[in-house]
Amino acid sequence: MDNAELLKELRIGRHQREDHGGAGARWPWIIGALVVVLLLVGAGGWFWLGQRALPVQVAQAVSLSADRDAGAVLQATGYVTARRQATVSAQITGTLTAVLIEEGDRVVEGQVLARLDDSAYKAGLETARAQAAAARALVTQYQAQLSQHEHDRQRLDALVVQGLVSKQAAEQARTLVDSTRAQLAAQRKQAAAAEAQAQQAQVMFDYTVVRAPFSGVVTTKDAQVGEIISPLSAGGGFTRTGVGTIVDMDSLEVDVDVNEAYIGRVKPEMPAEAVLDAYPDWKIPAHVIAIVPTADRGKATIKVRVALEKKDPRVVPEMGVRVSFLEQQAKHEAATAPSGVLVPAKAIVQRNGHAVVFVVDGGQARERQVNPAAQSYGDLRLLPSGVNPGDRVVVAPDAALHDGSKVQIQPGKS
Template identity: 45%
Template sequence: MSQPADRSDAMLEALRIPRGEGGPRKRRRRWPLVLGLLAAAVGGAVAFGTLRAPEVETTTARSAAEAGPASLLDASGFVTPRRIATVSSKITGRVLEVLIEEGQRVAADELLARLDPVDAAAQRNLAAAQLDSSRSQLAEARAQLVFAESALKRQQELFARRLTADSALEQAQVERDARSARLSALQRAVEVASKQLDVAELSVTNTEIRAPFAGVIVAKAAQPGEMISPVSAGGGFTRTGIGTLVDMDSLEVNVDVNEAYIGRVQPGMPVDAVLNAYPDWKIPGSVIAIVPTADRSKATVKVRITLDSKDSRIVPDMGVRVSFLQARAADAPPLQGVLVAERAVVLAKPEAAVEAAASEAPASADLSARGHVFVVDGEQVRRVEVELGELRDSDRHVLKGVSAGDVLVLAPPAALQDGGRIRLKAR
């Protein structure tokens, strides 16, 4: 009876797991998994923090000593050509050929179009035939005059010998004078016929339309087969020109300045022009003249401005913003500090100014000219207090706090704090 009990105990002993071996080994195997989970959690937190960092644009501070003069006044206007022409013909006719296209650059006296020359050529051929006829009659009159002079000479010799009557001599003289008068009349007729031929040749030449000056074709107004005339047809289908030609070297800027500020503008003063199409391109120029008349409906005065650049990107009727600059004296000291984009500066809040006024700050301190910027330092920013100067166009003059070359955050988000993380916006 003891054998079955011993066998059962042996089987239970074989199924039992020893505590000294299995338990600790399993606990030691859990540590790598726990460490991996902790690393993943830390990495996820960092990645989440990076994703939550605001995406910002940056700008670079520039030395104020290298900046140009300050702007006294800004005005808007348009690019305007001084030489622009609707090219037409001198005569009325049907267009035979048009040799221009929009954007084509042409030279002075270059052929632009042709009119049908059939009528003008016919008039020229008729004038040439009339000239030939007059010349033939002139040659005949010369021969007749020579014969009349010879006859007169013979009659004079016979009269001297008393061999002819007085009437015969008089008849010879009258004949010679008549032939001479006819010769003079035919000479004048030849001159008239020659001038008529010149006029007819000019009519043929007028069927060719040429450029009055060098420039660029900005509009093509006629096609082959259409009628064209130098005068208006009164609402009919006759064109008054084949195209519009602009001299690109005559481009200037016309701006309207409020009459309350026209006293700040002087002829010859420097300007900076910025085209609406190219906002990052400043074009230097100067004031040509102030037009001595005002627009009563807008209370403005027109100012003409020349641009120093003749770039092909400047085209007529472009919108432009002009800054009238204050000329600096040659012995004036250079500006101190830096220039930064105005959008990078956060002005001091009114309550901050009140607190500063209640402190021991001197009464002469310009509390309104203070603020702060965020300087980029890797993936983080530093909040820097700055002392501000004047506003120069879209830039702010910073007197203290920032150095040239510092990278600043443009339009800092309201939630951005000192030491905060940022992401740079891709350009």
């Protein structure tokens, strides 16, 4: 029953006035009815006001670090690249019998990555070793013969002095010694050649094992067991030219293209900050390594190499990156500036003797106690804690606003 119907029920008819006989007897009833009506109206108004959403204006809290690009003299985009990267292949042609890597594996220098069929090379190595052993045996034989011939020559020389043998026999003995010595020298050369062939066979045999040329991370696996691998490209596409690709993560840097009209602003060793597209809130200290002395005619840009001063597993090759080139003073200020978020000064109000802000969350205002820093940035104030970047704070909150109040953001304000 609404207020109008209640007043209608309390109306006194003419016959009721006549029955009660006078105005004096009717006044207490009239006054009581009016009091009841006023109480009902007040309670309904209070209930309606308590449930009504208060219109508010909001502003987004901004990270202080996001405002530091003001010190950048130039910005450019590029990609993360590796200065040390290799597609590992075998130095001989052969069939893979084992592939011991997968994408993402970390390998160390000299680690075995794959093996080739080594049966033919093993047989060649054993043959070369046998030939080298035979050559060494002949050297030993000629050394023994030479020693015997020298002893015979000495005896014949003594007999010649005594006149027991002819001088011709002594000369023949000396000739035999010289001949054996020459044969020994030749055999030593042949033994050395056989040793060299054995070493060559050993090298070819070692080529059947593919090892990591340096420590790094495997980024691609390009071959499987049973495939033929060769250091040379073969027609038809049936021969692989690599087992996999290894990247030295410690050699990662950034290559950016700078418009040639602004390249004069960039100097070697200039400080910079790199921001990966995948992590927009993460600023990586960097500096310029070198300006590559050549221009891209089509894009009218010049490549600049930028070194990352902090290594992190999150940085991987081919990531998109934005580089801000800084002045020395700007870099120092960015390194020493305090952390926190910036909010409008009007968003900070006093409640019960404390500085607070109201953050809009799910259509309600949540009161958060804050301790503003002494620094001011125009009409913005720094809040070291209590508010996160991206939070929406109420600007100039009304005195009736309290923790848990329903709010409605005015259109066009965020």
